[in-house]
Amino acid sequence: MLKVTCGLVGRLMRRIAWATGTMLIAGVALPVQAETLTIALSSSVNTLDPTQAQVVGTDVSVAAHLYSSLVARNADSKLVGVLAEKWYPEGDSTWVFDLKAGVTFADGEPLDASVVKWNIDRIRNPETKSRNRAWFDPVSGVEVVSPTQIKIHTKGAYPTLPDQLSMIFFLSPKWMESHNPANEVYGTGEFKLKEFVAGDRLVLVRNEAYKGAASPFDSVVFKIVPEPAARVAAISTGEADLAFDIPLEEVERLKGGGKTNAGWVASSRSMVVRMNTAKPPFSDNVKLRQAVNYAIDKQAIVDGLLGGLGTVSNCQIMTPAYFGYNADLKPYPYDPEKAKQLIAESGLVSGTQIELQVPMGRYFMASEISQVVAAQLQEVGLDAVIREYDFSSWVQPYSRGEMGAMSLMGQAWPTLDADGQLGLYASQNPTAYFKNADYDAALKAGRATNDPKDRLVHYKQATEIMCREAPVIFLFAQPFTYATSARIEWKARGDDWIRAADVVLK
Amino acid sequence: MSRYFLIRIGQSLLAIWGIVTIVFVVTRMLGDPAVLLLPLGTPDSQIQELRSSLGLERPMVVQYLDFLGHAVVGDFGLSYQSFRPAMEVVLERMPATAILTASSLALGAVLGAATGFAAALARGRFLEFVVMCFALAGQATPVFWLGILLVLFFAVELGWFPTGGWDGPASLVLPTMALGIFVAANITRLFRSSMIETLSEDYIRTARAKGLMPRTIFMVHAARNALIPVVTMLALLAAELLGGSAVTETVFSWPGVGRLLVQAIDSKDFPVIQAGVFLIATIFVCINFLVDLLYTLLDPRIRLGR
Numbered sequence: 001m002l003k004v005t006c007g008l009v010g011r012l013m014r015r016i017a018w019a020t021g022t023m024l025i026a027g028v029a030l031p032v033q034a035e036t037l038t039i040a041l042s043s044s045v046n047t048l049d050p051t052q053a054q055v056v057g058t059d060v061s062v063a064a065h066l067y068s069s070l071v072a073r074n075a076d077s078k079l080v081g082v083l084a085e086k087w088y089p090e091g092d093s094t095w096v097f098d099l100k101a102g103v104t105f106a107d108g109e110p111l112d113a114s115v116v117k118w119n120i121d122r123i124r125n126p127e128t129k130s131r132n133r134a135w136f137d138p139v140s141g142v143e144v145v146s147p148t149q150i151k152i153h154t155k156g157a158y159p160t161l162p163d164q165l166s167m168i169f170f171l172s173p174k175w176m177e178s179h180n181p182a183n184e185v186y187g188t189g190e191f192k193l194k195e196f197v198a199g200d201r202l203v204l205v206r207n208e209a210y211k212g213a214a215s216p217f218d219s220v221v222f223k224i225v226p227e228p229a230a231r232v233a234a235i236s237t238g239e240a241d242l243a244f245d246i247p248l249e250e251v252e253r254l255k256g257g258g259k260t261n262a263g264w265v266a267s268s269r270s271m272v273v274r275m276n277t278a279k280p281p282f283s284d285n286v287k288l289r290q291a292v293n294y295a296i297d298k299q300a301i302v303d304g305l306l307g308g309l310g311t312v313s314n315c316q317i318m319t320p321a322y323f324g325y326n327a328d329l330k331p332y333p334y335d336p337e338k339a340k341q342l343i344a345e346s347g348l349v350s351g352t353q354i355e356l357q358v359p360m361g362r363y364f365m366a367s368e369i370s371q372v373v374a375a376q377l378q379e380v381g382l383d384a385v386i387r388e389y390d391f392s393s394w395v396q397p398y399s400r401g402e403m404g405a406m407s408l409m410g411q412a413w414p415t416l417d418a419d420g421q422l423g424l425y426a427s428q429n430p431t432a433y434f435k436n437a438d439y440d441a442a443l444k445a446g447r448a449t450n451d452p453k454d455r456l457v458h459y460k461q462a463t464e465i466m467c468r469e470a471p472v473i474f475l476f477a478q479p480f481t482y483a484t485s486a487r488i489e490w491k492a493r494g495d496d497w498i499r500a501a502d503v504v505l506k
Numbered sequence: 507m508s509r510y511f512l513i514r515i516g517q518s519l520l521a522i523w524g525i526v527t528i529v530f531v532v533t534r535m536l537g538d539p540a541v542l543l544l545p546l547g548t549p550d551s552q553i554q555e556l557r558s559s560l561g562l563e564r565p566m567v568v569q570y571l572d573f574l575g576h577a578v579v580g581d582f583g584l585s586y587q588s589f590r591p592a593m594e595v596v597l598e599r600m601p602a603t604a605i606l607t608a609s610s611l612a613l614g615a616v617l618g619a620a621t622g623f624a625a626a627l628a629r630g631r632f633l634e635f636v637v638m639c640f641a642l643a644g645q646a647t648p649v650f651w652l653g654i655l656l657v658l659f660f661a662v663e664l665g666w667f668p669t670g671g672w673d674g675p676a677s678l679v680l681p682t683m684a685l686g687i688f689v690a691a692n693i694t695r696l697f698r699s700s701m702i703e704t705l706s707e708d709y710i711r712t713a714r715a716k717g718l719m720p721r722t723i724f725m726v727h728a729a730r731n732a733l734i735p736v737v738t739m740l741a742l743l744a745a746e747l748l749g750g751s752a753v754t755e756t757v758f759s760w761p762g763v764g765r766l767l768v769q770a771i772d773s774k775d776f777p778v779i780q781a782g783v784f785l786i787a788t789i790f791v792c793i794n795f796l797v798d799l800l801y802t803l804l805d806p807r808i809r810l811g812r
Contacts, residue, residue, distance in 0.1 A: 044769060046587040129559055134548040182589040198598050199761030200672045223671055225759045229654050233669040236662045361772075392774060396537040430550065 034218040037488070037500055040225040040234055040243035044199055049181040050169035051123055051130045056414050056496040057244075060167055062222060064499060065204055067169030067187035068111070070097055071162050075491035075502045077321050077416060079162055082212075083111065083170070083188075085148075089450035092157040093140075099148045103188055105172045106209055111188050112147040119170045120152070135164045157450045163415035190215055190500070200224060216505045235260050235483045242490055242503065246481040248307050254483045264309045267480035267494035269412035270317040271363065272472035273356070273373055276403050276433045281352050289470040291342035293332035295380040296373055300334070302476050305368050309479040315467035317411055317421060319477045321494065324418025324446070324459035329467050331474060339380040353383045357407035359394035364478050370408045373473070401430045410478050416495060418459040419447055425471060434471035514798065518791040525787040526577065529780055530570055538562070539586055539774035560586065573780070582781035587770075592777035596763060596785055599750075602672050603762035606754075607747040609682040614689025615740055621690065622697025622736075623729065629702060637694065644691030653684040653757035670759030681758040685751060689743055696739050700732040707731075734804055741797040748793075749786040 045058050050067050053059035064072065070084040081087070085098040103111040120142050123130045138158045143151040152161060175186045185193040190212065191204035204220040223240060225231045232250050234240040238259070246254065246262055254262035273296075275282040275289055282289055302310040311319070315329040354377070358370040370386050377384040387404070397403065413420030426443050427435040439462055446458035467474075480494045491502040540557040557563050561572070576583065582592040625637040660680060661669040668677045704710065705728050713723045750764025763782060770778040 047589055049589055052589060126555065129556070131544055131556070134544070134552055137549070197672065197761060198595070199766060200602075200759070223759065224761070225670060226765070227670075227756050227759065230657065230670050230757060230759055233657050233662050237665060237669055239669055239671075392537065392542065392772065395541060399541045 035216060035505065036219040036221060037217040037242070037503055038221045038223060038240045039498060039500075040223050040231050040240040041498070042228075042231070042243075042245045043226060044224050045202060045222065047182055048185055048193070048196070050171065050187075051119075051128065051132065051181070053167075053169075054131060056167070057498060061496075061498040062202060063169050064189065064497075065191045065220060066185050066189040066193060067171070068103065068189055069167070069169050070099075070116070070165045072499075073163070073166050073416070073495070073497065075493045075499075077493070077495065079166065083116070087162055089157075089159075090151070092448070092450055093154050095152045095154070095158070095161050095450075096145075097150050097152070099150065101148050103211065104209065105175065105186065105188055107174075109172055109174055110147070111170055111172075113144040113150040114147070115170060115173060116150050117142040117144050118173045120168070122171075123168070132167070135167075157448050159447065159450045159452070159455055160415050160417045160419050163417055167414065191220055194219075215500055217500055217503075220500045232483065235262075235485060238485050241485040241488045242482065242498075243484075244480065244482050244498070246483045248309060248479075248481065251309070251481050251483070252307075259486050260483060261486060261489075262481070262483040263492060264479045264481045265492040265494040266311045266319055266321075266477040267412070268319055268321055268416055268496070269410040269478040269494075270313050270319065271369070271408070271410045271475040271478050272313075272317060273475065274403065274407045274409060274433060274472050275470075276405055276407075277435065277471050278401075278433060279405065281348055281354065282405060285346050285348070286469055287342045288346040288348055290332070291339045291346060291380070292377060292382070293470050293473050294335045294342065295339035295382070296376050296473055296475070297334040298331060298475055301369060301372050305365060305372065306476075306479060309481065310476045312476045313474040315474050316463045317424075317466070317472065317474070318418060318463070319494070322413075322416050322418055322421060323452070324422070324456060324463070326460050326463040328460075329463060332470075336376075336380050343381060348382075350381070351383060353385055354406060355404040356384050356386050357394060357404045358386060358388045359391045359398075359407070359409065360388050362391045363408065363410045366408055369475070373408070399431055401433070403431075403433060412496075414495070418455075418462070419443070422446075422459065422462050422466070425466065434469070436465060436469055439465045439469070514795060518795055521791050522784070522787050526574075526780065526784050527570075529783045530573060533774070533776045533779050534566060534569075536771075536774050539776065542774055543586055577780070577784065582784070583777040585770075585778045586775045587773055587778070592775075592781040593785075595778055596766065596782045599761055599763045599766045600785075602760060603748060603750050603755075603764065605678065606681055606685065606751075606760060606762060607744060609678055610685035610689055610747065611740060611744055613682055613686030614693055614743070615736075617686065617690035618693025619697055619733075619736070622694040623701065623724075625694065625698040626701035626705070626732075627724065634698075638698070641691045641694040641698075644687050645695070647687075648753075649684050649688055649751065650753045650757045652687065653681070653754055656680045656684055657757070670757075672759075672761050677758075681754055681760055684758070685747065685754055689740075689747075692739060692743065693736060697732060697736050700735050701728060704728045704732040731805075734801070737800060737804065738797055741793050741800075745790040745793040748789050 041058055043058055045062055047053060047059055050063040053063045068083050070082060071079045071087065072082045074080050083099055083103060085100050087095060087097045090096050099113055105111060120136065122128050123133055124136045124139065138154050139152060140155045141153045143153065145151055154161065171181055172186055179186065190207055190210050192207045193202065194205045195203040201224065202222040206215065206218050225234055228245060228247050231243040232246060235243050235254060251262045251264060254260045277283050298312040302308060302312060312331050315331050316326055318325045356370055356374055358366050360366060367388065374384040374386050411424055422443055423429065425432050425434045427440050442458045442462035442465065446455045449455060482490060482492060484490050487506055489504045489506060493502065538557065540553050540560065540562065544553055544556060561569060580593060584590065585592045585595045588595055621637050625634045628634040657669050657680060660666050667679050671677055710723060710727055713727050750762045750767060752764035752768045754760065755762040755765040767779065767782045770782065
């Protein structure tokens with residue numbers, strides 16, 4: 001019923017939107033003075049405490065404006081130094097960071113090597129209860145060499161440590177003695193917090209003490225706009241300059257608006273249909289797993305459902321943005337005949353019901369995609385049955401290792417590194433649903449060295465194994481849609497990071 | 507009389523306790539928040555650690571007694587998401603909800619009373635039909651749909667008001683209209699039928715027989731008495747709206763309690779859910795209590811009946 005209403009309302013909305021589209025008027029023009037950038041976030045900012053921030057698209061991105069990290073990933077997915085001048089591995093169990101001199105907090109307290117150590121040790125300390133402690137599990141110690149040099153020692157190699165450190169921000173030890181970072185902000189970032197209206201907006205103003213390149217914006221406002229139609233409206237009136245997760249049908253309209261612009265970028269999240277290879281019918285049955293890959297017309301889903309916004313995965317769960325992407329792999333072609341043949345060879349008892357679980361409210365068009373997948377599986381003679389779950393009730397059994405036969409989901413890893421993303425399928429992971437000794441060995445070898453060339457060799461092998469063994473149906477990279485006002489340009493990126501630094505004022 | 511109020515207070519406390527208890531049990535049935543709070547791929551040992559630091563590994567009874575012990579002094583624990591006291595997290599969203607409630611009730615009450623009165627007077631005429639059609643449509647229209655239309659028309663096309671957010675009086679107009687129309691529709695229908703009923707009472711006939719002016723009869727004798735159920739309805743709507751209208755708040759990016767609670771349920775932020783429900787239940791019970799009081803003032807029959 002709800003769905004019917006939504007569809008109806010959606011159609012009506014589009015009509016009205018179309019009718020009004022030509023009559024859009026510009027937002028109230030502000031007197032030329034301070035430049036303000038207004039960014040509409042799709043969900044609430046939960047905490048200001050940077051040591052507890054986890055969600056890149058909200059909390060972590062906001063923290064990155066207020067605090068400094070050692071390194072940051074910029075829009076073309078390269079790491080650049082923020083506090084760090086340069087960084088390099090020393091042997092296989094140490095990372096050296098040379099810090100920029102002269103960075104200070106507002107009261108003149110220097111942000112030097114000892115402060116960096118204090119912060120990392122604080123996160124590693126179980127007493128702090130930082131939710132991000134797991135990232136530092138491989139770290140064995142932090143050594144201050146000089147005020148501008150720090151060595152991070154690791155148990156064995158930790159090739160992705162610099163990437164992980166792009167999400168770690170530094171607090172002042174002195175300030176922390178008498179303040180709570182969950183309520184207040186005291187950082188060394190480009191901006192300072194001026195106003196925080198819970199659930200509505202954060203107003204940031206330029207931090208005069210910041211020594212790096214000056215932002216063209218004197219002020220950055222993050223507005224929380226949870227409803228997609230409201231984000232479209234805010235962009236249309238010029239109330240927001242940048243908004244994300246724009247409904248597909250609105251992207252074209254806003255693109256042609258003249259007053260607005262819109263587009264999409266392949267996100268770092270790969271949509272897959274996972275198969276539980278620990279349970280029949282998919283356990284020990286690589287033919288059946290390959291068959292379902294042949295049975296699905298990935299390109300048709302992208303073209304038909306997503307209006308062409310999306311790129312079919314090349315038989316791996318990584319996009320080219322990831323370190324370790326294998327450019328040699330090609331998608332399983334759509335070949336229902338071959339699928340039928342493989343199913344016959346697989347020895348699947350006909351009439352076996354296969355559950356396709358669909359967690360709702362988390363992944364883009366999950367319901368529609370799963371319906372196409374189920375229909376195409378039925379076409380090759382499989383009895384696929386869709387079961388939709390509320391995300392939080394789906395994730396419980398999933399995280400315990402009790403997923404159904406199949407489940408639609410999206411997977412991404414914030415460091416954009418094969419180690420994390422492919423590690424989701426390492427057999428010691430309770431949610432791997434896949435057990436392959438060669439695959440595990442390749443991942444382990446990839447982690448055992450800090451040498452990128454060497455690592456690539458191992459990930460090439462791991463992705464080949466995963467493609468052949470097919471623990472998932474490889475679908476496509478989820479599109480990440482956005483819209484902007486005409487006065488700015490956004491260097492689009494699909495890794496969820498939202499930074500004022502990626503915005504150019506026209 | 508005082509005995510009656512003591513009993514009412516006792517009943518109110520019992521109701522709040524009951525609601526809080528039910529919510530406690532239901533949240534525990536939602537499942538384990540620890541899994542949702544940590545990044546994917548966190549080792550099991552750390553998930554276990556977080557669970558025990560949140561006190562969730564203890565037996566339900568122990569958790570419950572601990573929760574009650576703290577709740578009576580207003581301590582609902584720290585929010586799992588924002589690391590701040592849960593009651594504080596809820597209370598800081600209360601002003602937005604309270605303002606929207608007040609403005610939409612005021613609009614709804616005035617509009618609803620006027621149209622309801624008109625419909626009652628125009629009984630059997632075309633005007634009544636028109637008013638009732640609008641009232642019915644107003645009640646049947648989903649608030650979010652109406653909200654989006656209002657935004658498209660008044661904010662996007664005409665540019666008179668902001669599309670959403672909470673920033674000055676202008677941003678209050680559209681959400682007030684959306685909710686106010688819903689409130690008005692309810693009041694119109696209720697007031698109309700209440701008026702019609704009152705007009706058939708014996709004392710109205712007496713008043714007519716006395717030769718009073720129709721205006722006096724309508725305004726003083728009928729409308730005042732017909733307002734009694736409307737007061738109850740307004741109070742109940744107030745209590746409902748103070749609980750936050752998640753849908754309206756979402757459409758207008760309004761930072762109220764309703765949206766907060768939906769988000770808290772989604773992320774299994776138990777302390778915030780509990781603090782929020784406690785607050786809403788308390789408001790609801792208090793308002794009901796006040797309505798009972800008001801009733802005895804408005805209608806002597808109820809006072810004397812006791």
